[in-house]
Amino acid sequence: MNPLLKGLNQKKDEMLALLRQLVELESPSTEKAAVDRVARLLGDCIAQRGGKVRVFPSRQAGDILRAEFKFTSGRAAGQILLLGHMDTVWEMGTIAKMPFHVAKGRAYGPGSYDMKAGIVIALYALDAVRAAGEGMRKNVVLLLTADEETGSKASRGVIEKEAWKSDCALVLESAHGPEGALKTARKGVGEYEIRVQGRAAHAGLEPEKGASAIVELSRQLLRTLDFADEKRGITINPGVIQGGTRSNVVAAEAVARVDVRITRLADGAKLHRRFMGLKPFDKWTKLTVSGGINRPPLERTKATAELFGKAKKLGRELGLNLSEVAVGGGSDGNFTSALGVPTLDGMGSVGDGAHANYEHVVISELPRRAALLARLILELGK
Ligand SMILES: [Zn+2]
Numbered sequence: 001m002n003p004l005l006k007g008l009n010q011k012k013d014e015m016l017a018l019l020r021q022l023v024e025l026e027s028p029s030t031e032k033a034a035v036d037r038v039a040r041l042l043g044d045c046i047a048q049r050g051g052k053v054r055v056f057p058s059r060q061a062g063d064i065l066r067a068e069f070k071f072t073s074g075r076a077a078g079q080i081l082l083l084g085h086m087d088t089v090w091e092m093g094t095i096a097k098m099p100f101h102v103a104k105g106r107a108y109g110p111g112s113y114d115m116k117a118g119i120v121i122a123l124y125a126l127d128a129v130r131a132a133g134e135g136m137r138k139n140v141v142l143l144l145t146a147d148e149e150t151g152s153k154a155s156r157g158v159i160e161k162e163a164w165k166s167d168c169a170l171v172l173e174s175a176h177g178p179e180g181a182l183k184t185a186r187k188g189v190g191e192y193e194i195r196v197q198g199r200a201a202h203a204g205l206e207p208e209k210g211a212s213a214i215v216e217l218s219r220q221l222l223r224t225l226d227f228a229d230e231k232r233g234i235t236i237n238p239g240v241i242q243g244g245t246r247s248n249v250v251a252a253e254a255v256a257r258v259d260v261r262i263t264r265l266a267d268g269a270k271l272h273r274r275f276m277g278l279k280p281f282d283k284w285t286k287l288t289v290s291g292g293i294n295r296p297p298l299e300r301t302k303a304t305a306e307l308f309g310k311a312k313k314l315g316r317e318l319g320l321n322l323s324e325v326a327v328g329g330g331s332d333g334n335f336t337s338a339l340g341v342p343t344l345d346g347m348g349s350v351g352d353g354a355h356a357n358y359e360h361v362v363i364s365e366l367p368r369r370a371a372l373l374a375r376l377i378l379e380l381g382k
Pocket residue numbers: 085114115148173
């Protein structure tokens with residue numbers, strides 16, 4: 001067996017224990033104090049491993065943790081960025097209904113797969129790099145954010161600043177599917193709000209004096225569906241709609257929120273113009289459109305394909321036959337990729353059930369994925 005994997009296999013129980021600790025410390029994006037507790041625990045773990053910890057305080061969201069691992073004694077020839085997030089989509093108290101537990105070789109719990117196991121994998125991979133790290137010429141920066149699940153508004157600037165200084169970014173989001181495929185493309189994500197102001201009137205006595213915000217909004221939403229383009233990978237989903245007061249009143253107000261996804265960055269500007277250019281069908285109504293693309297797509301560039309090629313080759317030594325996938329969901333890797341930094345995503349755990357009540361990771365894959373990450377860091381850091 002590969003010696004690196006053998007060493008990490010011996011750490012499997014330790015990895016599981018740390019995962020348990022992280023899962024049991026709940027950390028919804030919206031609870032700053034809770035996410036900060038996870039940051040403090042991880043800060044201690046990192047300091048014990050010889051990482052230099054810096055905290056970027058945030059007022060709205062949880063603090064961001066930046067850990068630098070120096071593997072070179074002299075001047076480094078570059079930097080490898082590992083990107084993860086400490087927040088989850090799970091409300092405080094979920095752990096009581098969905099406790100951490102192990103069954104049939106899987107570890108269940110809120111936030112286990114997305115993506116606390118990815119953080120555990122990174123820490124043990126860095127231990128292995130340190131142990132094997134002769135010949136590393138680059139340093140590694142592990143950046144752990146606290147608001148990924150709510151759109152990374154507070155952390156985007158820090159992520160981008162770090163990405164500029166990095167030769168590549170490896171994203172610790174979970175791998176895809178039972179085979180644990182890596183992610184070389186992700187769609188870009190945007191959200192628009194369409195608000196309609198109509199005129200209220202009695203639906204029976206004088207409907208002609210009204211202008212229905214609901215009817216107008218319905219027509220607008222049907223129009224936005226035309227912006228979708230299956231071939232180009234553009235999707236439109238009006239996911240939320242609200243409006244009206246009673247069935248016998250012509251609705252004065254209605255609002256909808258629409259999720260949009262794009263595969264190519266260039267499509268974003270055109271789509272934005274189309275949303276902003278929406279005009280009322282009924283001139284007695286008023287339209288207000290706001291929003292935009294908030295995550296550019298992670299496009300499969302040549303450099304990203306090369307990174308995947310390296311990972312695939314190294315994976316073979318570890319008994320992995322890695323494939324690559326394009327997915328519709330966004331991650332913080334979208335930001336680094338849009339800056340032209342070669343980005344490989346899905347370097348975290350193997351499992352299933354992100355954001356679902358059966359969320360879990362495959363325990364035997366924890367050391368193997370840590371070995372893969374370590375091998376890739378050693379290769380890229382030469
Ligand atoms: Zn995630």
